[in-house]
Amino acid sequence: xxxxxxxxATEFATFEEAPFCAVDALVLSEFCMVRxxxxxxxxxxxxxxxxxxxxxLRSLLPRRGVHFRDALLAEHYxxxxxxxxxxxxxxxxxxxxxxxxxRDMEMSECASVFDEEENTQFAALSFTYKNEFAFxxxxxxxxxxxxxxxxxxMAYMNRVPAQESSLRYLEAVMRRLPKKVYVxxxxxxxxxxxxxxxMCGDKTARRISKVFSFDAPGFRPGVLGKAQRDRLSGMVxxxxxxxxxxxxxxxxxxxxxxVRSSAAGAWQHDPFSWGVDGFDFERCSGLASSAQFAxxxxxxxxxxxxxxEAREIVDALFDAMRASGAHDxxxxxxFGPKTFSLLRDAAKNTDDATRVTLTAAIGDLAExxxxxxxxxxxxxxxxxxx
Numbered sequence: 440x441x442x443x444x445x446x447x448a449t450e451f452a453t454f455e456e457a458p459f460c461a462v463d464a465l466v467l468s469e470f471c472m473v474r475x476x477x478x479x480x481x482x483x484x485x486x487x488x489x490x491x492x493x494x495x496l497r498s499l500l501p502r503r504g505v506h507f508r509d510a511l512l513a514e515h516y517x518x519x520x521x522x523x524x525x526x527x528x529x530x531x532x533x534x535x536x537x538x539x540x541x542r543d544m545e546m547s548e549c550a551s552v553f554d555e556e557e558n559t560q561f562a563a564l565s566f567t568y569k570n571e572f573a574f575x576x577x578x579x580x581x582x583x584x585x586x587x588x589x590x591x592x593m594a595y596m597n598r599v600p601a602q603e604s605s606l607r608y609l610e611a612v613m614r615r616l617p618k619k620v621y622v623x624x625x626x627x628x629x630x631x632x633x634x635x636x637x638m639c640g641d642k643t644a645r646r647i648s649k650v651f652s653f654d655a656p657g658f659r660p661g662v663l664g665k666a667q668r669d670r671l672s673g674m675v676x677x678x679x680x681x682x683x684x685x686x687x688x689x690x691x692x693x694x695x696x697x698v699r700s701s702a703a704g705a706w707q708h709d710p711f712s713w714g715v716d717g718f719d720f721e722r723c724s725g726l727a728s729s730a731q732f733a734x735x736x737x738x739x740x741x742x743x744x745x746x747x748e749a750r751e752i753v754d755a756l757f758d759a760m761r762a763s764g765a766h767d768x769x770x771x772x773x774f775g776p777k778t779f780s781l782l783r784d785a786a787k788n789t790d791d792a793t794r795v796t797l798t799a800a801i802g803d804l805a806e807x808x809x810x811x812x813x814x815x816x817x818x819x820x821x822x823x824x825x
Contacts, residue, residue, distance in 0.1 A: 440701050440714040440721065443469070444527075447534040447541075450718075454540065454568055459621060460718045461676055464574060464651035465710055466531070466541070468625040470507075471564050471578040472522040473532050477515040478505055479549040504545030504567060507536040521581040523769055527711045544568050548612045552604060553585065559600040560586035561631075563608045565616060572648070573616040577605055577635075579626035582767040588757055590627055590656070594689070594741055595749035597662050598634070605631035606638050613643050622650045625710055626685055629655025633691070636674065637667035644670060652677040654708055657691035668692040678720060680707035682727045687734040689741075697723035704729070732811060740807040755786070755796040762788040 443466050450457075510532055512519075520528040535541045548565040562578035580586040592599050609622065624632040629652035636650045652675055663671070675693040679686035680700040685708050699721040702712035714721030744752065759782045760768075783801055786794040 440699065442701075442711055442713065442715055444530065444534060444711065446715045447531070447538050451539045454571070457718060459568075459572060459574070461651055461678065462715055462718055462720065463540075464621060464623045464649075465625065465653055465678075465713070466535070467566050467574050467576050468579075468623050468628055468651070468653055469528060469531055469710055470535060471562065471576040471624065471628060472520060472525075472528045472581075473510060474515075474519050474521060474551070474562075475510065475546060475549045475564055476551045476562075477512065477519055478510050479547070504547040506545060507532065507538075507542060511536055522579060523582065524709055524711060527709075531711075548608075548615065550604070550608050552600075553583075554600070555585050557600055558585055558588045558592060559604075560589055561601040561604040563605065563631075565612050567617060570617050572619040572621065574621045574623065575609060575612065575616070575632075576622075577624035577628035577631040579624060579628040580768075582769045584757060584760065584768060586627075587768040588753070591753045591756070593630070593656060594659070594753070595744070595746045597659060601627070601631055602634040605635040609635040609639055610643055613646055616646075618646065619648050620646050621648055623652065624655065625653040626655055626708065629653050629686075630657070633671060633675065633693075634658075637663055637671050644674075647674055650675045652686075652691075652693070653710060654679050654683055654686035655691075656685055657689035660690055663690075663692060679726070679730075680713060681723045681730070682707045683730045684708065684733050687726070687730055688737060695726075696720070697725055699723055736804075736807045736811045739811065740804050743803060751796050752800045755789075755793040755800070756782065758789050758793045759783075759786040759797055762786065 443462065446462055447466065510519075516529065520526070520532075522528060545567045546564055547567065548563070550561070550563045552559055552561040560581060560583060564576050564578075566574045566576065580590055589599050589601055613620065622632045622636055623629065632650055633652055633655065636644065636647055639647075650671070655677075671693055677686075677691065677693045677695045678698050679695045680698050680702075682700070682704055683695075683697075684705050686695070699714040700707040700709075700712045701714070702709055706712070741749070763782065763784075783798060786797045
């Protein structure tokens with residue numbers, strides 16, 4: 440199976456010869472996992488986004504762009520690549536620097552915010568090709584507890600700080616980008632792309648040619664109004680792997696295209712495993728039954744809680760993660776199916792309230808799994824009739 444790395448190694452056509460496509464958007468979305476803050480030092484621009492926004496965004500950066508080759512700074516490699524696949528992100532950066540298709544692209548407008556107190560992890564980067572078009576990319580979640588906590592907050596908050604930052608960023612950089620603009624991101628980055636495109640002003644929205652969402656979670660019911668949903672339905676290309684989990688969380692008004700992956704289960708979230716066919720992805724006829732099962736179970740589970748109850752569960756979950764001795768979220772994920780039992784055990788090292796809340800939530804989730812497994816689709820229909 441060909442991947443985006445094979446695409447970079449063999450596709451030499453310029454953007455004049457082959458227009459920008461979804462595969463290009465995924466490549467640039469993954470490059471957003473490179474901490475370009477090392478290469479593009481932030482500068483404040485209060486005239487652009489206002490004092491309070493500046494304090495949160497801390498960027499809007501040099502007008503002069505840099506190329507991918509300018510990121511080849513070995514002295515920064517130890518902490519330059521973030522996410523669950525940092526080694527692959529490093530390989531991607533090297534491949535982009537060598538690629539005839541991408542090497543003339545410039546990067547600018549690098550934004551980065553990390554705030555543990557407010558559970559905020561946000562980063563964005565703009566890519567411009569010869570003043571013909573630009574791609575605004577939003578970074579997905581890094582491995583920090585702060586980044587993942589913000590993801591979990593999406594389950595009960597109408598908007599999280601990174602979403603607010605994505606909207607401000609998109610509105611701010613538009614005046615310095617070419618007329619034709621694409622927007623996108625993978626995972627949380629895709630959610631931020633969707634949010635910014637849905638909520639931006641009409642003038643900004645008219646500049647957006649396409650929004651690319653790659654295995655990104657959706658939104659709580661009611662976050663997007665009819666006008667926002669209608670806008671997204673006309674501008675978004677949404678891709679999820681065959682066994683998608685993250686990309687099927689919560690509500691998204693845009694239909695998806697299922698993509699083949701060489702990985703299994705939740706690891707299909709890794710876009711380096713996705714199949715590429717020419718300038719497109721290898722498609723599947725639809726989602727695996729396991730993905731639909733997980734979607735139904737999590738939806739049923741989340742529907743049990745109001746905002747205050749959900750916040751208590753998330754607080755308890757992250758207290759248990761820290762009590763488990765994990766240094767970041769990748770330490771938690773490596774246990775796979777055993778994660779919940781390990782967290783339940785770790786809760787014994789927390790206070791009584793945390794232990795009770797987490798144990799009850801895990802029990803509710805187990806009940807939701809059992810219910811979905813027992814009834815299935817026909818059973819759900821029979822239950823509604825009764």
